[in-house]
Amino acid sequence: xxQIIIQGLLLSGLYALIAVGFTLxxxxxxxxxxxxxxxxxxxxxxxxxxxxxxxxxxxxGVVIAxxxxxxxGLLIYRLVVKTLKGDSVAIEIATLILAVVLQAGVVLxxxxxxxxxxxxxxxxxxxxxxxxxxxxxxxxxxxxxILISLYLFVRRTxxxxxxxxxxxxxxxxxxxxxxxxxxxxxxxxxxxxxxAIAGVFFASYTQLYPGMWVSPLIIAVAxxxxxxxxxxxGTLIVAHVIGYMEVIVTSAIAPELRxxxxxxxxxxxxxxxxxxxxxxxxx
Amino acid sequence: MTSLLTVSNLVKKFGGLTATNDVSFTxxxxxxxxxxxxxxxxxxxxxxxxxxxxxxxxxxxxLAGRDIGGMSTAARIRHGISRTYQVPRPxxxxxxxxxxxxxxxxxxxTQMVFGRVDHDREEALALSVGLAPQDLHRSPxxxxxxxxxxxxxxRTMATNPNVMLLDxxxxxxxxxxxxxxxxxxQSMRREGMTFLIVSHDLKALEPLVDRAIAINQGQKIAEGSxxxxxxxxxxxxxxxxx
Amino acid sequence: xxxxxxxxxxxxxxxxxxxxxxxxxxxxxxRTIIFANYLAIFAISWDVLSxxxxxxxxxxxxxxxxxxxxxxxxxxxxDVPVEISIPAAVLVTMVGGSLLFLPALRVxxxxxxxxxxxxxELMYQLVQVIRPDLTGGTRGMSGIQTLTRGAVNGxxxxxxxxxxxxxxxxxxxxxxxxxxxxxxxxxxEAVRGSGLNTTKLKLAAFMLSAFVAGxxxxxxxxxxxxxxxRALFDINFVFTIIVAAILGGASTIIGPxxxxxxxxFLLEYLRPYLPGAERYFIYGGxxxxxxxxxxxxxxxxxxMALSAIKGKSRS
Ligand SMILES: Nc1ncnc2c1ncn2[C@@H]1O[C@H](COP(=O)(O)OP(=O)(O)O)[C@@H](O)[C@H]1O
Ligand SMILES: [Mg+2]
Numbered sequence: 001x002x003q004i005i006i007q008g009l010l011l012s013g014l015y016a017l018i019a020v021g022f023t024l025x026x027x028x029x030x031x032x033x034x035x036x037x038x039x040x041x042x043x044x045x046x047x048x049x050x051x052x053x054x055x056x057x058x059x060x061g062v063v064i065a066x067x068x069x070x071x072x073g074l075l076i077y078r079l080v081v082k083t084l085k086g087d088s089v090a091i092e093i094a095t096l097i098l099a100v101v102l103q104a105g106v107v108l109x110x111x112x113x114x115x116x117x118x119x120x121x122x123x124x125x126x127x128x129x130x131x132x133x134x135x136x137x138x139x140x141x142x143x144x145x146i147l148i149s150l151y152l153f154v155r156r157t158x159x160x161x162x163x164x165x166x167x168x169x170x171x172x173x174x175x176x177x178x179x180x181x182x183x184x185x186x187x188x189x190x191x192x193x194x195x196a197i198a199g200v201f202f203a204s205y206t207q208l209y210p211g212m213w214v215s216p217l218i219i220a221v222a223x224x225x226x227x228x229x230x231x232x233x234g235t236l237i238v239a240h241v242i243g244y245m246e247v248i249v250t251s252a253i254a255p256e257l258r259x260x261x262x263x264x265x266x267x268x269x270x271x272x273x274x275x276x277x278x279x280x281x282x283x
Numbered sequence: 284m285t286s287l288l289t290v291s292n293l294v295k296k297f298g299g300l301t302a303t304n305d306v307s308f309t310x311x312x313x314x315x316x317x318x319x320x321x322x323x324x325x326x327x328x329x330x331x332x333x334x335x336x337x338x339x340x341x342x343x344x345x346l347a348g349r350d351i352g353g354m355s356t357a358a359r360i361r362h363g364i365s366r367t368y369q370v371p372r373p374x375x376x377x378x379x380x381x382x383x384x385x386x387x388x389x390x391x392x393t394q395m396v397f398g399r400v401d402h403d404r405e406e407a408l409a410l411s412v413g414l415a416p417q418d419l420h421r422s423p424x425x426x427x428x429x430x431x432x433x434x435x436x437x438r439t440m441a442t443n444p445n446v447m448l449l450d451x452x453x454x455x456x457x458x459x460x461x462x463x464x465x466x467x468x469q470s471m472r473r474e475g476m477t478f479l480i481v482s483h484d485l486k487a488l489e490p491l492v493d494r495a496i497a498i499n500q501g502q503k504i505a506e507g508s509x510x511x512x513x514x515x516x517x518x519x520x521x522x523x524x525x
Numbered sequence: 526x527x528x529x530x531x532x533x534x535x536x537x538x539x540x541x542x543x544x545x546x547x548x549x550x551x552x553x554x555x556r557t558i559i560f561a562n563y564l565a566i567f568a569i570s571w572d573v574l575s576x577x578x579x580x581x582x583x584x585x586x587x588x589x590x591x592x593x594x595x596x597x598x599x600x601x602x603x604d605v606p607v608e609i610s611i612p613a614a615v616l617v618t619m620v621g622g623s624l625l626f627l628p629a630l631r632v633x634x635x636x637x638x639x640x641x642x643x644x645x646e647l648m649y650q651l652v653q654v655i656r657p658d659l660t661g662g663t664r665g666m667s668g669i670q671t672l673t674r675g676a677v678n679g680x681x682x683x684x685x686x687x688x689x690x691x692x693x694x695x696x697x698x699x700x701x702x703x704x705x706x707x708x709x710x711x712x713x714e715a716v717r718g719s720g721l722n723t724t725k726l727k728l729a730a731f732m733l734s735a736f737v738a739g740x741x742x743x744x745x746x747x748x749x750x751x752x753x754x755r756a757l758f759d760i761n762f763v764f765t766i767i768v769a770a771i772l773g774g775a776s777t778i779i780g781p782x783x784x785x786x787x788x789x790f791l792l793e794y795l796r797p798y799l800p801g802a803e804r805y806f807i808y809g810g811x812x813x814x815x816x817x818x819x820x821x822x823x824x825x826x827x828x829m830a831l832s833a834i835k836g837k838s839r840s
Binding site: 084097100108211225260263 | 579581583629631632635636638639640643644647650651653654710760761763767771801802804805806813817820
């Protein structure tokens with residue numbers, strides 16, 4: 001029982017971190033960034049390259065990965081999203097193509113084979129007979145710290161409030177002197193950083209390989225569909241619903257079915273509450 | 284005798300914002316009613332609720348005695364009501380005639396596939412709103428704002444309505460274009476069409492309507508003849524404030 | 526209907542040309558063309574739904590897979606003859622697909638895109654865990670009955686399919702149904718405001734798309750003789766289908782066919798220089814740039830060029 005609670009907490013924390021960067025862009029820019037999963041891939045590989053191949057300190061590896069994530073996010077916003085002028089269908093398709101191109105780019109640089117990422121902090125702690133690696137523990141703590149800081153940023157800072165205003169009403173925000181373009185830039189940058197950091201943890205949780213961007217994208221998708229768009233708190237709650245469901249199904253029914261219940265949850269929510277659990281009026 | 288369009292106690296809440304606050308009015312057959320109010324007063328939202336594009340929080344909408352407040356937009360249009368949009372967004376990769384074709388289509392897949400396209404009707408509609416013959420095969424991107432509004436009128440008329448809701452009909456038009464659209468509305472009124480018209484150009488609006496109601500912050504603040512409403516203190520204040 | 530003599534002339538030229546093709550090219554090239562034919566079918570299926578209505582499907586292999594797995598399981602495990610299993614596969618694709626996709630058509634376009642992506646992943650996981658004795662689990666199935674022997678016959682079958690499906694869809698899309706579906710992609714609100722039930726129209730688009738995907742998937746699996754879930758439910762496969770459709774020209778029939786051939790041969794010619802997944806880097810890059818700056822595709826570019834030539838010869 002306690003094991004399920006702990007496992008669920010660990011997995012959900014990671015899922016929340018994965019999803020939050022994706023929902024941020026969806027709620028503020030109203031666009032689906034299918035290249036979001038690629039941030040995780042880029043983050044994971046950057047960390048691998050700088051801390052494991054070049055041997056830089058691990059914390060430097062994480063920071064560099066985050067910075068590369070920021071740059072990637074900004075470039076995608078500038079070169080793709082702005083060029084397509086808010087045509088949401090075109091952005092969806094273009095970012096999917098871009099994700100495949102980025103994946104091919106990683107294959108070009110690092111090869112097809114999967115890489116093993118050394119744990120950020122090695123070691124194991126035993127809780128009630130369940131082995132919890134320090135690595136996973138660090139990932140969960142880091143994800144909580146990041147989510148809380150993001151929450152405070154959005155609530156307390158001037159830029160954060162501007163982001164909220166743009167997410168509610170772009171035109172209204174523009175009238176009250178907010179530059180939606182700047183807000184979008186900041187959002188895409190933050191989203192890139194969040195994705196890249198999530199990628200470091202995700203890769204150390206699973207493994208590092210070029211196709212690794214698909215499953216976190218699916219997780220983010222599930223969180224958005226189930227939760228509707230918008231709040232960080234909502235993302236956190238839904239990430240826990242999905243995380244716990246998967247852990248419970250894995251331990252109580254069959255590990256192979258864990259993805260299946262997530263999908264059933266998606267269908268259920270769409271049928272019963274098309275706007276999502278925390279959905280918004282205009283969707 | 285029931286009125287053609289009756290809106291009763293309409294309320295629409297967007298989260299914390301009450302965009303329509305207990306609005307009621309009626310439009311008789313052959314009447315033309317102006318709906319005025321400052322930007323953000325809630326005029327477009329009332330149109331969207333009448334058409335079923337936005338679902339009201341509470342209140343009822345009757346068309347010719349029938350409760351249409353729960354119907355789909357398509358069903359409402361079949362019952363004889365349609366609207367134009369504040370910002371004309373025509374089907375951009377189609378010609379003018381093809382745009383009108385969409386308005387003329389029956390809501391029936393078999394007829395859509397096997398029925399014949401009524402080219403004469405398309406052309407007649409386009410010409411009746413004052414579009415020039417050489418524009419009929421052009422793409423909307425080549426049209427002026429005035430012609431786009433005419434196209435919007437034609438597509439709306441193609442659904443064969445008894446009541447037309449016109450949203451900001453004069454926005455972005457030249458003086459000449461305003462005169463043309465006014466003339467079109469006048470001639471349709473003579474033929475018995477019923478109108479509900481939103482416009483910021485009050486001078487152009489006045490001759491086109493029998494009555495007016497004024498909306499501010501989602502609430503009806505005045506109703507009566509056009510000049511009565513325009514002289515109403517609350518209405519004057521709302522425009523100054525807005 | 527807006528059908529001109531030159532449309533029919535082009536179709537005739539296409540069909541006659543394709544008919545005599547096996548006399549002109551090698552067996553190897555023929556096999557490449559067979560793949561292009563099937564890709565064209567999948568791209569047409571995608572385009573009827575997504576290219577026209579703007580409801581982007583990122584999970585098209587889900588539909589193709591429904592058709593392919595149904596006929597593969599029926600023939601291999603239950604010895605059902607293909608005359609029955611293939612129609613059954615099409616039916617399963619249409620019914621099963623709509624049961625699952627329908628809820629998604631109720632919400633805004635972006636959500637539809639998300640759901641389709643999730644469904645492809647669901648299908649991938651399901652075929653591995655639910656009755657692996659039937660589906661072959663992770664390894665898939667092989668030794669599935671093939672309908673033809675040799676490249677030439679395989680070619681004629683695939684050509685017959687693309688010619689009849691392509692021409693049939695082209696005729697259908699020339700009617701007002703096609704106009705209405707394209708209108709949804711341009712401005713769904715105005716289609717609703719024209720008195721049309723857009724849910725019904727989207728469902729029709731979806732059914733047509735599922736019909737073509739199911740049929741294509743079923744014949745494809747009987748051509749390959751095997752099925753492998755990792756290759757089928759793969760984001761790179763989605764990518765190939767979508768790029769074929771948009772590169773050629775979305776919202777047309779000739780576009781996806783043209784795009785499929787262009788893409789297949791580009792991949793084939795890049796193979797000697799870039800053997801692995803790196804090819805996607807070049808070809809995805811080309812696709813991305815083309816799509817961003819010429820979203821209407823090569824079909825549109827050709828059209829512009831043709832009318833420019835016509836304009837010149839007239840003046
Ligand atoms: N879909 C929506 N979601 C949230 N608020 C909305 C929505 N549509 C309109 N509003 C708000 O309702 C109010 C009335 O808007 P509107 O009806 O467009 O005014 P008008 O047409 O009179 O200028 C405005 O404050 C607007 O921001
Ligand atoms: Mg308005």
